[in-house]
Amino acid sequence: MIQFKKTVASYIEKAVNVSFPGSELTASDFAAMLEYPPDTSMGDVALPCFKLSRSFRKAPPMIAETLAAGEYGPEISEVNAVSGYLNFKISNDYLTKDVLSAVLEKGEKYGSNESGKGKVCVLDYSSPNVAKPFHIGHLGTTVIGHSLKLLHEFAGYECIGINHLGDWGTQFGKMIVAFRKWGNKEEIEASGIDGLVALYVKFHAEAEADPALEDEARAEFKKLEQNDPENIELWKWIIGISLKEYEITYGQLGITFDSYNGESFYTDKMPAQVQKIRDAGILKIDDGASIVDLEEYGMPPCLILKKDGSTLYPTRDIAAAVYRKDTYKFDKCIYVTSAGQSLHFAQWFKVVSLMGYDWENSLIHVPYGTVSIDGAKLATRSGNVVLLRDLFQQAIDKVNAIIDEKNPDLPNKAETAEAVGVGAIVFHYLFNNRIKDINFSMDAALSFEGNTGPYAQYTYARTCSVLSKAGDFDRSAVPSLTEPDEAELLKVLALFPEKVESAIKEYEPSVITRYIIEVCSAFNRFYHNCQILSAEDEGVKNTRLLLTEAAKITLGNALRLICLKTPEKI
Numbered sequence: 001m002i003q004f005k006k007t008v009a010s011y012i013e014k015a016v017n018v019s020f021p022g023s024e025l026t027a028s029d030f031a032a033m034l035e036y037p038p039d040t041s042m043g044d045v046a047l048p049c050f051k052l053s054r055s056f057r058k059a060p061p062m063i064a065e066t067l068a069a070g071e072y073g074p075e076i077s078e079v080n081a082v083s084g085y086l087n088f089k090i091s092n093d094y095l096t097k098d099v100l101s102a103v104l105e106k107g108e109k110y111g112s113n114e115s116g117k118g119k120v121c122v123l124d125y126s127s128p129n130v131a132k133p134f135h136i137g138h139l140g141t142t143v144i145g146h147s148l149k150l151l152h153e154f155a156g157y158e159c160i161g162i163n164h165l166g167d168w169g170t171q172f173g174k175m176i177v178a179f180r181k182w183g184n185k186e187e188i189e190a191s192g193i194d195g196l197v198a199l200y201v202k203f204h205a206e207a208e209a210d211p212a213l214e215d216e217a218r219a220e221f222k223k224l225e226q227n228d229p230e231n232i233e234l235w236k237w238i239i240g241i242s243l244k245e246y247e248i249t250y251g252q253l254g255i256t257f258d259s260y261n262g263e264s265f266y267t268d269k270m271p272a273q274v275q276k277i278r279d280a281g282i283l284k285i286d287d288g289a290s291i292v293d294l295e296e297y298g299m300p301p302c303l304i305l306k307k308d309g310s311t312l313y314p315t316r317d318i319a320a321a322v323y324r325k326d327t328y329k330f331d332k333c334i335y336v337t338s339a340g341q342s343l344h345f346a347q348w349f350k351v352v353s354l355m356g357y358d359w360e361n362s363l364i365h366v367p368y369g370t371v372s373i374d375g376a377k378l379a380t381r382s383g384n385v386v387l388l389r390d391l392f393q394q395a396i397d398k399v400n401a402i403i404d405e406k407n408p409d410l411p412n413k414a415e416t417a418e419a420v421g422v423g424a425i426v427f428h429y430l431f432n433n434r435i436k437d438i439n440f441s442m443d444a445a446l447s448f449e450g451n452t453g454p455y456a457q458y459t460y461a462r463t464c465s466v467l468s469k470a471g472d473f474d475r476s477a478v479p480s481l482t483e484p485d486e487a488e489l490l491k492v493l494a495l496f497p498e499k500v501e502s503a504i505k506e507y508e509p510s511v512i513t514r515y516i517i518e519v520c521s522a523f524n525r526f527y528h529n530c531q532i533l534s535a536e537d538e539g540v541k542n543t544r545l546l547l548t549e550a551a552k553i554t555l556g557n558a559l560r561l562i563c564l565k566t567p568e569k570i
């Protein structure tokens with residue numbers, strides 16, 4: 001519809017020049033003023049004339065009526081002035097010639113744009129803390145982050161996905177002590193992260209009775225920091241065990257990263273940045289620790305060095321940002337984390353600008369809300385931890401049972417169950433505004449009815465099945481629309497490019513998720529009300545097949561942008 005708006009706006013500009021000479025408003029001003037009426041029976045786009053009344057010195061209804069008498073081209077089938085609004089209806093001719101042909105021609109590229117051409121976007125997401133459970137709290141950063149990466153790629157950006165692993169810190173001293181005391185290599189290799197977490201839990205239980213263990217852990221971490229070869233080897237092994245498990249989950253989601261440079265990678269890059277903060281004259285000693293005072297900016301101080309000189313989370317992030325700017329020359333660097341970290345990012349973004357760097361505005365924090373499952377809040381420490389791996393498996397099992405019951409002969413059963421089960425969870429999660437707290441309900445996510453992933457993937461599979469039953473058809477035949485549901489479907493498909501734009505502008509994948517439901521409803525209405533394969537007229541059948549193909553293309557592109565797979569049969 002962006003194109004349609006532009007076309008309408010250029011006619012409005014001409015009509016204004018005739019009726020209100022001297023106006024300085026241009027077609028692009030009018031394009032920005034055009035709205036979508038809540039009720040499409042009034043029109044497909046509308047110009048509210050209220051803002052024009054002062055400069056045109058006329059009442060809005062008069063302006064609308066005057067402009068309605070202007071000259072409009074074949075793209076517009078009706079122009080009406082109603083209570084200060086100028087309403088336009090899109091013509092069927094435009095829908096088939098411009099919209100339908102654009103979708104079919106662009107195919108996998110339909111909806112994309114080139115706003116990011118020549119630009120680099122770094123995305124820091126997922127970033128779990130090694131040797132700790134990868135739980136449902138990480139779902140947000142993982143799927144919002146990856147969807148934003150796909151959206152930016154769709155807009156022509158060169159994207160670099162970074163998994164900023166939490167792979168450094170005193171917890172590794174604890175792991176090393178615990179492993180040497182109670183661990184067994186083969187057992188842990190067989191049990192994966194579970195074995196590591198069990199060791200970690202045991203360490204804390206034992207340390208309560210014997211606080212000397214904490215000192216031992218500190219000493220082991222110190223040795224690790226000093227590159228003790230045995231500790232380094234053990235540390236690498238622990239990371240390897242964790243990564244192996246993350247990669248299973250990433251594989252189910254179709255996610256790959258361009259870099260796994262975690263916190264440890266920046267250890268030798270921090271001193272130079274600490275020096276730079278000092279040189280900028282903003283480093284203050286406060287009770288032995290080194291801080292940057294941010295009172296002037298309404299924030300608590302940013303901690304740079306602890307009393308003992310060791311570095312902190314913000315210090316690492318500052319060094320990482322400088323390294324990424326130097327290495328990737330990014331135009332944007334996006335961080336996706338829970339809203340609980342918003343202050344942390346605001347603080348160190350400010351420090352970066354106080355250090356004299358001029359790219360603070362290209363650092364973007366994208367926060368998201370908390371997740372609870374069927375009502376119970378999830379906290380890592382409460383023991384009520386739902387692992388992402390288990391959540392996915394539960395969904396996959398349920399889908400498998402449904403397939404066994406309804407479609408036991410389905411080929412690629414395992415692959416499809418995984419795509420639908422995992423997809424259901426992702427879709428359910430990405431349906432909400434990211435900043436809202438979410439209550440996760442497995443039953444709602446897995447339902448084949450309503451605003452769900454299975455419903456969307458099922459609709460996609462329906463388009464595939466119609467097309468495969470149709471076999472070859474005449475793609476060059478001139479389409480012509482006969483039923484209102486055909487036009488309505490095309491109008492929805494026409495919205496995709498601007499949905500992509502606003503999802504990127506707002507860093508909000510839910511714009512796409514909700515749009516997918518709009519496409520599904522429009523397609524299903526068309527499917528139920530218009531005969532496709534059994535249409536008597538060859539021309540009508542051809543047009544409907546083209547529409548089905550356009551719906552398939554749009555749905556497929558949109559589903560992939562939110563990390564869902566698109567099985568052709570369910």
Ligand code: ARG
Binds near residue numbers: 128164165336337
């Ligand atoms: N590992 C951190 C956590 O689990 C998230 C890291 C986010 N990225 C960053 N550059 N700070 O809370």
